[in-house]
Amino acid sequence: NPSAYGIDLSSQRVRTGRALFEGVKNGQPIGALLGYQLERGLHDGYPGVAGLDQLRFTLRKQFPLVANKSGQDTAAPAEKIAARNVVDGSSLLRAFKAGELTFGSGGLPAVGTASYAALIAELSKLDQSYDATADLLTAEGVFQLVRGNMDAAVPTISNVVDGNHVPENIISRSARGGTGLAQR
Numbered sequence: 001n002p003s004a005y006g007i008d009l010s011s012q013r014v015r016t017g018r019a020l021f022e023g024v025k026n027g028q029p030i031g032a033l034l035g036y037q038l039e040r041g042l043h044d045g046y047p048g049v050a051g052l053d054q055l056r057f058t059l060r061k062q063f064p065l066v067a068n069k070s071g072q073d074t075a076a077p078a079e080k081i082a083a084r085n086v087v088d089g090s091s092l093l094r095a096f097k098a099g100e101l102t103f104g105s106g107g108l109p110a111v112g113t114a115s116y117a118a119l120i121a122e123l124s125k126l127d128q129s130y131d132a133t134a135d136l137l138t139a140e141g142v143f144q145l146v147r148g149n150m151d152a153a154v155p156t157i158s159n160v161v162d163g164n165h166v167p168e169n170i171i172s173r174s175a176r177g178g179t180g181l182a183q184r
Helices: 011-025 030-044 052-062 089-097 114-147 150-162
Strands: none
Touching: 011 030, 011 114, 030 052, 030 089, 030 114, 052 114, 089 114, 114 150
8 A cells, every 4th residue: 555654744634633633732532522523524514414413413322432431520620521422533433444333223324325425424534634643643753753852752652652642743833934024
């Protein structure tokens, strides 16, 4: 596969990756961010397709953000309680890629229907978002290694593996080159 090691840093993909980084920096789990993206896409992106709102609720039941929890964990601070009203997009995407979704049963749309096509399109967008974020992280790690900044390169990769806070992304900043001009 020639694109297996390819990194695409087009502006749309960088914006997508940075948006996910911002969400993680603000304390949201990646599953919730992808779930919000999926639900917004299903709700707004396909006018006239019946059953998509019900599909969102079906997916929330099958892929809850926190399994077997009510969302009212009194031992945790309030900002750490997971939302109960969103799909865990990360778990859903993993199940889709593994072929574990049974279309046509359990509330999922049947193959060939308009709601099936909408769901597949949104799952493809989630996969692209995940891939864009991975490309941005890989590029940042390589950029920091080439600069010789091991302190910045190692946390970039290990934070994602460990699920910790993502550091500031430098490679996606726009270059501010050129000649400075002061108008008086």
